[in-house]
Amino acid sequence: MSKPDVEAMLASFRADLAAAADLTALDEVRRAHAGKASPLKGALKGLKALSAEEKPVFASVVNAAQEAVEAELASAKLTLEAAELERRLLSEWSDLTLPGVATPRGARHPVTQVEARCMEVLRRLGFTLVDGPEVEHPFYNFDALNIPEHHPARDMQDTFWVSGGLLLRSHTTTVQARVLEERAKDLKAGKDVLPIRVASMGRVYRNEAVDATHLAMFHQFEGIWIDKGLTFAHLKGTLAFVARALFGETRRVRFKPKFYPYTEPSVGVDVSCGVCDGAGCEACHGAGWVTILGAGMVHPKVFAQFGYDPEQVSGIAFGLGTTRMAAQTTGITKIRSLYEPDLRTLSSLHRGL
Ligand SMILES: [Zn+2]
Structure with a gap:
Protein backbone atom coordinates (compact mmCIF):
# COMPACT_ATOMS: atom_id res chain seq x y z
CA MET A 1 0.00 0.00 0.00
CA GLU A 92 -26.77 46.66 16.04
CA TRP A 93 -25.91 49.98 17.61
CA SER A 94 -28.58 51.90 19.58
CA ASP A 95 -29.32 55.57 19.24
CA LEU A 96 -29.34 56.68 22.87
CA THR A 97 -30.66 60.11 21.92
CA LEU A 98 -34.05 58.73 20.75
CA PRO A 99 -36.99 59.33 23.13
CA GLY A 100 -37.85 56.26 25.29
CA VAL A 101 -41.14 54.39 25.68
CA ALA A 102 -43.00 56.01 28.58
CA THR A 103 -44.41 53.69 31.29
CA PRO A 104 -47.92 54.80 32.33
CA ARG A 105 -47.99 56.04 35.92
CA GLY A 106 -50.05 53.87 38.25
CA ALA A 107 -51.81 54.88 41.44
CA ARG A 108 -53.56 53.24 44.34
CA HIS A 109 -57.29 52.69 43.99
CA PRO A 110 -59.36 55.54 45.51
CA VAL A 111 -60.86 53.14 48.12
CA THR A 112 -57.39 51.94 49.14
CA GLN A 113 -56.26 55.56 49.49
CA VAL A 114 -59.27 56.38 51.68
CA GLU A 115 -58.62 53.31 53.84
CA ALA A 116 -55.00 54.34 54.30
CA ARG A 117 -56.07 57.85 55.26
CA CYS A 118 -58.66 56.57 57.79
CA MET A 119 -56.09 54.30 59.39
CA GLU A 120 -53.55 57.12 59.49
CA VAL A 121 -56.06 59.27 61.42
CA LEU A 122 -57.02 56.47 63.83
CA ARG A 123 -53.39 55.52 64.51
CA ARG A 124 -52.98 59.02 65.95
CA LEU A 125 -55.66 58.04 68.49
CA GLY A 126 -53.89 54.78 69.36
CA PHE A 127 -55.94 52.37 67.24
CA THR A 128 -54.43 49.23 65.72
CA LEU A 129 -55.72 47.39 62.66
CA VAL A 130 -57.17 43.87 62.95
CA ASP A 131 -58.46 41.58 60.23
CA GLY A 132 -61.35 39.11 60.03
CA PRO A 133 -62.99 36.69 57.59
CA GLU A 134 -65.40 37.80 54.86
CA VAL A 135 -67.24 34.47 54.94
CA GLU A 136 -68.64 34.62 58.42
CA HIS A 137 -70.74 32.72 60.94
CA PRO A 138 -74.15 34.38 61.47
CA PHE A 139 -73.36 34.61 65.20
CA TYR A 140 -70.66 37.25 64.66
CA ASN A 141 -72.66 39.07 61.99
CA PHE A 142 -75.99 39.17 63.87
CA ASP A 143 -76.53 37.35 67.19
CA ALA A 144 -73.45 38.68 68.97
CA LEU A 145 -74.39 42.21 67.91
CA ASN A 146 -77.84 42.17 69.51
CA ILE A 147 -79.56 41.22 66.26
CA PRO A 148 -81.40 37.99 67.17
CA GLU A 149 -83.18 35.92 64.56
CA HIS A 150 -86.44 37.54 63.31
CA HIS A 151 -85.12 40.99 64.30
CA PRO A 152 -86.04 43.50 61.54
CA ALA A 153 -82.39 44.61 61.37
CA ARG A 154 -81.63 41.31 59.67
CA ASP A 155 -83.84 42.43 56.77
CA MET A 156 -82.04 45.77 56.64
CA GLN A 157 -78.77 43.92 56.22
CA ASP A 158 -79.94 41.13 53.93
CA THR A 159 -76.82 39.44 52.63
CA PHE A 160 -75.73 36.41 50.62
CA TRP A 161 -75.80 33.04 52.31
CA VAL A 162 -73.33 30.33 51.38
CA SER A 163 -73.29 26.61 52.10
CA GLY A 164 -72.93 25.36 55.66
CA GLY A 165 -75.14 28.11 57.11
CA LEU A 166 -72.41 30.72 56.62
CA LEU A 167 -72.89 34.15 55.09
CA LEU A 168 -70.90 36.92 53.45
CA ARG A 169 -70.48 39.49 56.22
CA SER A 170 -72.82 42.46 55.88
CA HIS A 171 -70.60 44.77 57.94
CA THR A 172 -67.08 44.86 59.38
CA THR A 173 -68.62 44.97 62.88
CA THR A 174 -68.09 41.19 62.82
CA VAL A 175 -64.41 41.84 63.49
CA GLN A 176 -65.32 43.88 66.58
CA ALA A 177 -67.41 40.96 67.85
CA ARG A 178 -64.45 38.63 67.34
CA VAL A 179 -62.07 41.01 69.13
CA LEU A 180 -64.48 41.32 72.08
CA GLU A 181 -64.71 37.53 72.30
CA GLU A 182 -60.94 37.08 72.05
CA ARG A 183 -60.09 39.70 74.69
CA ALA A 184 -62.81 38.33 77.01
CA LYS A 185 -60.69 35.19 77.41
CA ASP A 186 -57.81 37.32 78.73
CA LEU A 187 -60.27 39.23 80.92
CA LYS A 188 -61.50 35.97 82.49
CA ALA A 189 -57.89 34.96 83.09
CA GLY A 190 -57.55 38.09 85.21
CA LYS A 191 -55.47 40.07 82.70
CA ASP A 192 -55.90 43.79 82.21
CA VAL A 193 -57.17 44.06 78.62
CA LEU A 194 -58.25 47.73 78.69
CA PRO A 195 -58.20 49.92 76.79
CA ILE A 196 -59.17 48.08 73.61
CA ARG A 197 -58.71 50.29 70.56
CA VAL A 198 -58.96 48.44 67.26
CA ALA A 199 -60.00 49.21 63.71
CA SER A 200 -61.05 46.87 60.92
CA MET A 201 -61.77 47.40 57.26
CA GLY A 202 -62.54 45.56 54.08
CA ARG A 203 -65.26 44.24 51.76
CA VAL A 204 -68.84 43.75 52.97
CA TYR A 205 -71.89 42.43 51.11
CA ARG A 206 -75.59 43.28 50.87
CA ASN A 207 -78.42 41.82 48.85
CA GLU A 208 -79.13 45.25 47.32
CA ALA A 209 -80.61 46.64 44.15
CA VAL A 210 -77.75 48.56 42.55
CA ASP A 211 -78.26 52.33 42.19
CA ALA A 212 -76.11 55.48 42.38
CA THR A 213 -75.24 54.97 46.06
CA HIS A 214 -75.93 51.25 46.66
CA LEU A 215 -73.93 48.20 45.61
CA ALA A 216 -74.02 44.50 46.46
CA MET A 217 -70.36 44.75 47.52
CA PHE A 218 -68.67 47.75 49.03
CA HIS A 219 -66.00 48.70 51.56
CA GLN A 220 -66.38 49.65 55.21
CA PHE A 221 -64.11 50.87 57.93
CA GLU A 222 -64.83 50.50 61.65
CA GLY A 223 -63.37 51.35 64.98
CA ILE A 224 -64.14 50.34 68.54
CA TRP A 225 -62.76 51.81 71.75
CA ILE A 226 -63.51 50.13 75.03
CA ASP A 227 -62.36 51.44 78.35
CA LYS A 228 -63.53 52.37 81.83
CA GLY A 229 -65.51 55.62 82.03
CA LEU A 230 -66.05 56.36 78.34
CA THR A 231 -69.03 58.66 77.79
CA PHE A 232 -71.00 60.15 74.91
CA ALA A 233 -68.64 63.13 75.09
CA HIS A 234 -65.75 60.84 74.10
CA LEU A 235 -67.85 59.61 71.18
CA LYS A 236 -68.63 63.10 69.90
CA GLY A 237 -65.07 64.29 70.41
CA THR A 238 -63.63 61.28 68.59
CA LEU A 239 -66.08 61.54 65.68
CA ALA A 240 -65.57 65.27 65.31
CA PHE A 241 -61.82 64.71 65.23
CA VAL A 242 -62.11 61.92 62.66
CA ALA A 243 -64.55 63.88 60.45
CA ARG A 244 -62.36 66.99 60.55
CA ALA A 245 -59.19 65.00 59.83
CA LEU A 246 -60.78 63.14 56.91
CA PHE A 247 -62.88 65.83 55.23
CA GLY A 248 -61.19 69.07 56.20
CA GLU A 249 -62.56 72.23 57.71
CA THR A 250 -64.54 73.32 54.64
CA ARG A 251 -67.09 70.48 54.83
CA ARG A 252 -69.94 70.99 57.28
CA VAL A 253 -70.64 68.14 59.75
CA ARG A 254 -73.91 67.35 61.54
CA PHE A 255 -74.98 64.70 64.05
CA LYS A 256 -78.41 63.10 64.05
CA PRO A 257 -80.09 60.36 66.05
CA LYS A 258 -79.92 56.92 64.49
CA PHE A 259 -80.75 53.34 65.31
CA TYR A 260 -78.26 50.51 65.36
CA PRO A 261 -79.02 47.33 67.31
CA TYR A 262 -75.49 47.07 68.73
CA THR A 263 -75.15 50.64 70.04
CA GLU A 264 -77.28 52.68 72.44
CA PRO A 265 -77.60 55.61 71.98
CA SER A 266 -76.71 55.68 68.29
CA VAL A 267 -75.78 58.57 66.11
CA GLY A 268 -75.32 59.27 62.42
CA VAL A 269 -72.77 61.75 61.15
CA ASP A 270 -73.43 63.61 57.91
CA VAL A 271 -71.09 65.80 55.92
CA SER A 272 -72.24 68.32 53.36
CA CYS A 273 -72.18 66.75 49.89
CA GLY A 274 -68.81 67.22 48.24
CA VAL A 275 -70.34 67.16 44.75
CA CYS A 276 -73.05 69.82 45.11
CA ASP A 277 -71.97 71.48 48.41
CA GLY A 278 -75.44 71.08 49.92
CA ALA A 279 -77.60 72.07 46.93
CA GLY A 280 -78.76 68.50 46.26
CA CYS A 281 -77.62 66.20 43.46
CA GLU A 282 -77.76 62.60 42.27
CA ALA A 283 -74.84 61.56 44.50
CA CYS A 284 -76.66 62.67 47.67
CA HIS A 285 -80.20 61.77 46.51
CA GLY A 286 -81.00 65.47 46.53
CA ALA A 287 -80.42 65.82 50.28
CA GLY A 288 -77.31 67.98 50.15
CA TRP A 289 -75.86 65.80 52.92
CA VAL A 290 -74.20 62.42 52.83
CA THR A 291 -74.20 60.08 55.81
CA ILE A 292 -70.58 59.09 56.29
CA LEU A 293 -70.40 57.70 59.81
CA GLY A 294 -72.63 55.54 61.95
CA ALA A 295 -71.70 55.37 65.60
CA GLY A 296 -72.87 54.90 69.15
CA MET A 297 -72.12 53.70 72.65
CA VAL A 298 -71.64 49.92 72.67
CA HIS A 299 -74.93 48.27 73.74
CA PRO A 300 -74.85 46.70 77.23
CA LYS A 301 -76.27 43.48 75.73
CA VAL A 302 -73.22 43.21 73.45
CA PHE A 303 -70.93 43.55 76.47
CA ALA A 304 -72.96 41.00 78.44
CA GLN A 305 -72.85 38.60 75.46
CA PHE A 306 -69.08 38.29 75.84
CA GLY A 307 -68.87 38.42 79.63
CA TYR A 308 -67.90 42.06 80.16
CA ASP A 309 -69.63 43.93 82.97
CA PRO A 310 -71.53 46.87 81.39
CA GLU A 311 -71.41 48.59 84.78
CA GLN A 312 -67.63 48.52 84.68
CA VAL A 313 -66.73 49.15 81.06
CA SER A 314 -68.21 51.26 78.30
CA GLY A 315 -67.28 51.67 74.67
CA ILE A 316 -67.73 53.70 71.58
CA ALA A 317 -68.06 52.15 68.15
CA PHE A 318 -68.17 53.79 64.77
CA GLY A 319 -68.15 52.72 61.16
CA LEU A 320 -67.94 54.48 57.86
CA GLY A 321 -68.41 53.49 54.26
CA THR A 322 -65.02 53.87 52.62
CA THR A 323 -66.60 53.30 49.20
CA ARG A 324 -69.04 56.17 49.69
CA MET A 325 -66.24 58.30 51.09
CA ALA A 326 -64.03 57.58 48.06
CA ALA A 327 -66.95 58.59 45.83
CA GLN A 328 -67.37 61.81 47.80
CA THR A 329 -63.65 62.57 47.77
CA THR A 330 -63.32 61.96 44.04
CA GLY A 331 -66.63 63.69 43.22
CA ILE A 332 -68.21 60.87 41.22
CA THR A 333 -71.95 60.41 41.18
CA LYS A 334 -72.15 56.68 40.39
CA ILE A 335 -70.19 54.73 42.98
CA ARG A 336 -70.19 51.58 40.91
CA SER A 337 -67.71 53.35 38.59
CA LEU A 338 -65.23 52.74 41.44
CA TYR A 339 -65.46 48.99 40.85
CA GLU A 340 -65.52 49.00 37.08
CA PRO A 341 -62.16 48.14 35.51
CA ASP A 342 -62.21 51.15 33.20
CA LEU A 343 -58.84 52.87 33.38
CA ARG A 344 -60.24 56.06 31.82
CA THR A 345 -62.64 56.50 34.76
CA LEU A 346 -60.22 55.35 37.44
CA SER A 347 -57.36 57.54 36.28
CA SER A 348 -59.69 60.56 36.08
CA LEU A 349 -60.75 59.91 39.71
CA HIS A 350 -57.22 60.48 40.93
CA ARG A 351 -57.41 64.13 40.05
CA GLY A 352 -59.57 64.68 43.14
CA LEU A 353 -57.36 62.77 45.57
ZN1 LIG B 1 -74.93 66.33 46.33
Whole structure:
Protein backbone atom coordinates (compact mmCIF):
# COMPACT_ATOMS: atom_id res chain seq x y z
CA MET A 1 0.00 0.00 0.00
CA SER A 2 1.27 3.42 -0.90
CA LYS A 3 1.62 6.04 1.83
CA PRO A 4 -1.16 8.65 1.77
CA ASP A 5 -0.05 12.07 0.56
CA VAL A 6 -0.13 14.17 3.76
CA GLU A 7 1.13 17.25 1.92
CA ALA A 8 -1.83 17.08 -0.45
CA MET A 9 -4.20 16.72 2.49
CA LEU A 10 -2.74 19.83 4.14
CA ALA A 11 -2.97 21.75 0.87
CA SER A 12 -6.65 20.79 0.48
CA PHE A 13 -7.30 21.82 4.13
CA ARG A 14 -5.65 25.21 3.65
CA ALA A 15 -7.59 25.86 0.46
CA ASP A 16 -10.88 25.14 2.27
CA LEU A 17 -9.78 27.21 5.29
CA ALA A 18 -8.99 30.22 3.12
CA ALA A 19 -12.47 29.96 1.58
CA ALA A 20 -14.29 29.82 4.97
CA ALA A 21 -15.92 33.24 5.34
CA ASP A 22 -17.73 32.78 8.65
CA LEU A 23 -17.90 30.61 11.78
CA THR A 24 -20.44 28.20 10.25
CA ALA A 25 -18.19 27.56 7.25
CA LEU A 26 -15.26 27.12 9.63
CA ASP A 27 -17.16 24.40 11.48
CA GLU A 28 -17.63 22.53 8.22
CA VAL A 29 -13.91 22.80 7.49
CA ARG A 30 -13.19 21.42 10.98
CA ARG A 31 -15.49 18.44 10.43
CA ALA A 32 -14.02 17.70 7.02
CA HIS A 33 -10.32 17.94 7.96
CA ALA A 34 -10.11 17.24 11.70
CA GLY A 35 -13.20 15.08 12.25
CA LYS A 36 -13.41 11.32 12.63
CA ALA A 37 -13.93 10.80 8.91
CA SER A 38 -11.16 13.20 7.83
CA PRO A 39 -8.33 12.03 5.47
CA LEU A 40 -5.73 12.58 8.23
CA LYS A 41 -7.59 10.24 10.63
CA GLY A 42 -7.81 7.76 7.75
CA ALA A 43 -4.04 8.02 7.23
CA LEU A 44 -3.46 7.11 10.90
CA LYS A 45 -5.61 4.00 10.48
CA GLY A 46 -3.47 3.04 7.46
CA LEU A 47 -0.33 2.87 9.65
CA LYS A 48 -0.97 -0.80 10.42
CA ALA A 49 -0.13 -1.73 6.85
CA LEU A 50 3.36 -0.17 7.05
CA SER A 51 6.62 -1.84 7.98
CA ALA A 52 8.09 -1.53 11.49
CA GLU A 53 10.73 0.97 10.28
CA GLU A 54 8.30 3.16 8.38
CA LYS A 55 5.61 3.30 11.08
CA PRO A 56 7.19 5.80 13.56
CA VAL A 57 8.46 8.08 10.76
CA PHE A 58 5.08 8.30 9.05
CA ALA A 59 3.21 8.57 12.36
CA SER A 60 5.20 11.68 13.31
CA VAL A 61 4.48 13.24 9.90
CA VAL A 62 0.72 12.68 10.33
CA ASN A 63 0.76 13.92 13.95
CA ALA A 64 2.62 17.09 12.94
CA ALA A 65 0.06 17.65 10.19
CA GLN A 66 -2.81 17.18 12.67
CA GLU A 67 -1.27 19.66 15.09
CA ALA A 68 -0.85 22.18 12.26
CA VAL A 69 -4.53 21.73 11.29
CA GLU A 70 -5.70 22.30 14.91
CA ALA A 71 -3.50 25.37 15.34
CA GLU A 72 -4.62 26.92 12.07
CA LEU A 73 -8.30 26.20 12.88
CA ALA A 74 -7.93 27.90 16.30
CA SER A 75 -6.26 30.93 14.80
CA ALA A 76 -8.89 31.21 12.03
CA LYS A 77 -11.64 30.97 14.68
CA LEU A 78 -10.26 33.94 16.63
CA THR A 79 -10.03 36.00 13.43
CA LEU A 80 -13.58 35.14 12.34
CA GLU A 81 -14.99 35.82 15.83
CA ALA A 82 -13.39 39.25 15.91
CA ALA A 83 -14.80 39.98 12.45
CA GLU A 84 -18.28 38.82 13.57
CA LEU A 85 -18.15 41.07 16.65
CA GLU A 86 -17.08 44.02 14.52
CA ARG A 87 -19.94 43.38 12.09
CA ARG A 88 -22.53 43.23 14.94
CA LEU A 89 -21.20 46.38 16.60
CA LEU A 90 -21.65 48.21 13.32
CA SER A 91 -25.13 46.83 12.56
CA GLU A 92 -26.77 46.66 16.04
CA TRP A 93 -25.91 49.98 17.61
CA SER A 94 -28.58 51.90 19.58
CA ASP A 95 -29.32 55.57 19.24
CA LEU A 96 -29.34 56.68 22.87
CA THR A 97 -30.66 60.11 21.92
CA LEU A 98 -34.05 58.73 20.75
CA PRO A 99 -36.99 59.33 23.13
CA GLY A 100 -37.85 56.26 25.29
CA VAL A 101 -41.14 54.39 25.68
CA ALA A 102 -43.00 56.01 28.58
CA THR A 103 -44.41 53.69 31.29
CA PRO A 104 -47.92 54.80 32.33
CA ARG A 105 -47.99 56.04 35.92
CA GLY A 106 -50.05 53.87 38.25
CA ALA A 107 -51.81 54.88 41.44
CA ARG A 108 -53.56 53.24 44.34
CA HIS A 109 -57.29 52.69 43.99
CA PRO A 110 -59.36 55.54 45.51
CA VAL A 111 -60.86 53.14 48.12
CA THR A 112 -57.39 51.94 49.14
CA GLN A 113 -56.26 55.56 49.49
CA VAL A 114 -59.27 56.38 51.68
CA GLU A 115 -58.62 53.31 53.84
CA ALA A 116 -55.00 54.34 54.30
CA ARG A 117 -56.07 57.85 55.26
CA CYS A 118 -58.66 56.57 57.79
CA MET A 119 -56.09 54.30 59.39
CA GLU A 120 -53.55 57.12 59.49
CA VAL A 121 -56.06 59.27 61.42
CA LEU A 122 -57.02 56.47 63.83
CA ARG A 123 -53.39 55.52 64.51
CA ARG A 124 -52.98 59.02 65.95
CA LEU A 125 -55.66 58.04 68.49
CA GLY A 126 -53.89 54.78 69.36
CA PHE A 127 -55.94 52.37 67.24
CA THR A 128 -54.43 49.23 65.72
CA LEU A 129 -55.72 47.39 62.66
CA VAL A 130 -57.17 43.87 62.95
CA ASP A 131 -58.46 41.58 60.23
CA GLY A 132 -61.35 39.11 60.03
CA PRO A 133 -62.99 36.69 57.59
CA GLU A 134 -65.40 37.80 54.86
CA VAL A 135 -67.24 34.47 54.94
CA GLU A 136 -68.64 34.62 58.42
CA HIS A 137 -70.74 32.72 60.94
CA PRO A 138 -74.15 34.38 61.47
CA PHE A 139 -73.36 34.61 65.20
CA TYR A 140 -70.66 37.25 64.66
CA ASN A 141 -72.66 39.07 61.99
CA PHE A 142 -75.99 39.17 63.87
CA ASP A 143 -76.53 37.35 67.19
CA ALA A 144 -73.45 38.68 68.97
CA LEU A 145 -74.39 42.21 67.91
CA ASN A 146 -77.84 42.17 69.51
CA ILE A 147 -79.56 41.22 66.26
CA PRO A 148 -81.40 37.99 67.17
CA GLU A 149 -83.18 35.92 64.56
CA HIS A 150 -86.44 37.54 63.31
CA HIS A 151 -85.12 40.99 64.30
CA PRO A 152 -86.04 43.50 61.54
CA ALA A 153 -82.39 44.61 61.37
CA ARG A 154 -81.63 41.31 59.67
CA ASP A 155 -83.84 42.43 56.77
CA MET A 156 -82.04 45.77 56.64
CA GLN A 157 -78.77 43.92 56.22
CA ASP A 158 -79.94 41.13 53.93
CA THR A 159 -76.82 39.44 52.63
CA PHE A 160 -75.73 36.41 50.62
CA TRP A 161 -75.80 33.04 52.31
CA VAL A 162 -73.33 30.33 51.38
CA SER A 163 -73.29 26.61 52.10
CA GLY A 164 -72.93 25.36 55.66
CA GLY A 165 -75.14 28.11 57.11
CA LEU A 166 -72.41 30.72 56.62
CA LEU A 167 -72.89 34.15 55.09
CA LEU A 168 -70.90 36.92 53.45
CA ARG A 169 -70.48 39.49 56.22
CA SER A 170 -72.82 42.46 55.88
CA HIS A 171 -70.60 44.77 57.94
CA THR A 172 -67.08 44.86 59.38
CA THR A 173 -68.62 44.97 62.88
CA THR A 174 -68.09 41.19 62.82
CA VAL A 175 -64.41 41.84 63.49
CA GLN A 176 -65.32 43.88 66.58
CA ALA A 177 -67.41 40.96 67.85
CA ARG A 178 -64.45 38.63 67.34
CA VAL A 179 -62.07 41.01 69.13
CA LEU A 180 -64.48 41.32 72.08
CA GLU A 181 -64.71 37.53 72.30
CA GLU A 182 -60.94 37.08 72.05
CA ARG A 183 -60.09 39.70 74.69
CA ALA A 184 -62.81 38.33 77.01
CA LYS A 185 -60.69 35.19 77.41
CA ASP A 186 -57.81 37.32 78.73
CA LEU A 187 -60.27 39.23 80.92
CA LYS A 188 -61.50 35.97 82.49
CA ALA A 189 -57.89 34.96 83.09
CA GLY A 190 -57.55 38.09 85.21
CA LYS A 191 -55.47 40.07 82.70
CA ASP A 192 -55.90 43.79 82.21
CA VAL A 193 -57.17 44.06 78.62
CA LEU A 194 -58.25 47.73 78.69
CA PRO A 195 -58.20 49.92 76.79
CA ILE A 196 -59.17 48.08 73.61
CA ARG A 197 -58.71 50.29 70.56
CA VAL A 198 -58.96 48.44 67.26
CA ALA A 199 -60.00 49.21 63.71
CA SER A 200 -61.05 46.87 60.92
CA MET A 201 -61.77 47.40 57.26
CA GLY A 202 -62.54 45.56 54.08
CA ARG A 203 -65.26 44.24 51.76
CA VAL A 204 -68.84 43.75 52.97
CA TYR A 205 -71.89 42.43 51.11
CA ARG A 206 -75.59 43.28 50.87
CA ASN A 207 -78.42 41.82 48.85
CA GLU A 208 -79.13 45.25 47.32
CA ALA A 209 -80.61 46.64 44.15
CA VAL A 210 -77.75 48.56 42.55
CA ASP A 211 -78.26 52.33 42.19
CA ALA A 212 -76.11 55.48 42.38
CA THR A 213 -75.24 54.97 46.06
CA HIS A 214 -75.93 51.25 46.66
CA LEU A 215 -73.93 48.20 45.61
CA ALA A 216 -74.02 44.50 46.46
CA MET A 217 -70.36 44.75 47.52
CA PHE A 218 -68.67 47.75 49.03
CA HIS A 219 -66.00 48.70 51.56
CA GLN A 220 -66.38 49.65 55.21
CA PHE A 221 -64.11 50.87 57.93
CA GLU A 222 -64.83 50.50 61.65
CA GLY A 223 -63.37 51.35 64.98
CA ILE A 224 -64.14 50.34 68.54
CA TRP A 225 -62.76 51.81 71.75
CA ILE A 226 -63.51 50.13 75.03
CA ASP A 227 -62.36 51.44 78.35
CA LYS A 228 -63.53 52.37 81.83
CA GLY A 229 -65.51 55.62 82.03
CA LEU A 230 -66.05 56.36 78.34
CA THR A 231 -69.03 58.66 77.79
CA PHE A 232 -71.00 60.15 74.91
CA ALA A 233 -68.64 63.13 75.09
CA HIS A 234 -65.75 60.84 74.10
CA LEU A 235 -67.85 59.61 71.18
CA LYS A 236 -68.63 63.10 69.90
CA GLY A 237 -65.07 64.29 70.41
CA THR A 238 -63.63 61.28 68.59
CA LEU A 239 -66.08 61.54 65.68
CA ALA A 240 -65.57 65.27 65.31
CA PHE A 241 -61.82 64.71 65.23
CA VAL A 242 -62.11 61.92 62.66
CA ALA A 243 -64.55 63.88 60.45
CA ARG A 244 -62.36 66.99 60.55
CA ALA A 245 -59.19 65.00 59.83
CA LEU A 246 -60.78 63.14 56.91
CA PHE A 247 -62.88 65.83 55.23
CA GLY A 248 -61.19 69.07 56.20
CA GLU A 249 -62.56 72.23 57.71
CA THR A 250 -64.54 73.32 54.64
CA ARG A 251 -67.09 70.48 54.83
CA ARG A 252 -69.94 70.99 57.28
CA VAL A 253 -70.64 68.14 59.75
CA ARG A 254 -73.91 67.35 61.54
CA PHE A 255 -74.98 64.70 64.05
CA LYS A 256 -78.41 63.10 64.05
CA PRO A 257 -80.09 60.36 66.05
CA LYS A 258 -79.92 56.92 64.49
CA PHE A 259 -80.75 53.34 65.31
CA TYR A 260 -78.26 50.51 65.36
CA PRO A 261 -79.02 47.33 67.31
CA TYR A 262 -75.49 47.07 68.73
CA THR A 263 -75.15 50.64 70.04
CA GLU A 264 -77.28 52.68 72.44
CA PRO A 265 -77.60 55.61 71.98
CA SER A 266 -76.71 55.68 68.29
CA VAL A 267 -75.78 58.57 66.11
CA GLY A 268 -75.32 59.27 62.42
CA VAL A 269 -72.77 61.75 61.15
CA ASP A 270 -73.43 63.61 57.91
CA VAL A 271 -71.09 65.80 55.92
CA SER A 272 -72.24 68.32 53.36
CA CYS A 273 -72.18 66.75 49.89
CA GLY A 274 -68.81 67.22 48.24
CA VAL A 275 -70.34 67.16 44.75
CA CYS A 276 -73.05 69.82 45.11
CA ASP A 277 -71.97 71.48 48.41
CA GLY A 278 -75.44 71.08 49.92
CA ALA A 279 -77.60 72.07 46.93
CA GLY A 280 -78.76 68.50 46.26
CA CYS A 281 -77.62 66.20 43.46
CA GLU A 282 -77.76 62.60 42.27
CA ALA A 283 -74.84 61.56 44.50
CA CYS A 284 -76.66 62.67 47.67
CA HIS A 285 -80.20 61.77 46.51
CA GLY A 286 -81.00 65.47 46.53
CA ALA A 287 -80.42 65.82 50.28
CA GLY A 288 -77.31 67.98 50.15
CA TRP A 289 -75.86 65.80 52.92
CA VAL A 290 -74.20 62.42 52.83
CA THR A 291 -74.20 60.08 55.81
CA ILE A 292 -70.58 59.09 56.29
CA LEU A 293 -70.40 57.70 59.81
CA GLY A 294 -72.63 55.54 61.95
CA ALA A 295 -71.70 55.37 65.60
CA GLY A 296 -72.87 54.90 69.15
CA MET A 297 -72.12 53.70 72.65
CA VAL A 298 -71.64 49.92 72.67
CA HIS A 299 -74.93 48.27 73.74
CA PRO A 300 -74.85 46.70 77.23
CA LYS A 301 -76.27 43.48 75.73
CA VAL A 302 -73.22 43.21 73.45
CA PHE A 303 -70.93 43.55 76.47
CA ALA A 304 -72.96 41.00 78.44
CA GLN A 305 -72.85 38.60 75.46
CA PHE A 306 -69.08 38.29 75.84
CA GLY A 307 -68.87 38.42 79.63
CA TYR A 308 -67.90 42.06 80.16
CA ASP A 309 -69.63 43.93 82.97
CA PRO A 310 -71.53 46.87 81.39
CA GLU A 311 -71.41 48.59 84.78
CA GLN A 312 -67.63 48.52 84.68
CA VAL A 313 -66.73 49.15 81.06
CA SER A 314 -68.21 51.26 78.30
CA GLY A 315 -67.28 51.67 74.67
CA ILE A 316 -67.73 53.70 71.58
CA ALA A 317 -68.06 52.15 68.15
CA PHE A 318 -68.17 53.79 64.77
CA GLY A 319 -68.15 52.72 61.16
CA LEU A 320 -67.94 54.48 57.86
CA GLY A 321 -68.41 53.49 54.26
CA THR A 322 -65.02 53.87 52.62
CA THR A 323 -66.60 53.30 49.20
CA ARG A 324 -69.04 56.17 49.69
CA MET A 325 -66.24 58.30 51.09
CA ALA A 326 -64.03 57.58 48.06
CA ALA A 327 -66.95 58.59 45.83
CA GLN A 328 -67.37 61.81 47.80
CA THR A 329 -63.65 62.57 47.77
CA THR A 330 -63.32 61.96 44.04
CA GLY A 331 -66.63 63.69 43.22
CA ILE A 332 -68.21 60.87 41.22
CA THR A 333 -71.95 60.41 41.18
CA LYS A 334 -72.15 56.68 40.39
CA ILE A 335 -70.19 54.73 42.98
CA ARG A 336 -70.19 51.58 40.91
CA SER A 337 -67.71 53.35 38.59
CA LEU A 338 -65.23 52.74 41.44
CA TYR A 339 -65.46 48.99 40.85
CA GLU A 340 -65.52 49.00 37.08
CA PRO A 341 -62.16 48.14 35.51
CA ASP A 342 -62.21 51.15 33.20
CA LEU A 343 -58.84 52.87 33.38
CA ARG A 344 -60.24 56.06 31.82
CA THR A 345 -62.64 56.50 34.76
CA LEU A 346 -60.22 55.35 37.44
CA SER A 347 -57.36 57.54 36.28
CA SER A 348 -59.69 60.56 36.08
CA LEU A 349 -60.75 59.91 39.71
CA HIS A 350 -57.22 60.48 40.93
CA ARG A 351 -57.41 64.13 40.05
CA GLY A 352 -59.57 64.68 43.14
CA LEU A 353 -57.36 62.77 45.57
ZN1 LIG B 1 -74.93 66.33 46.33
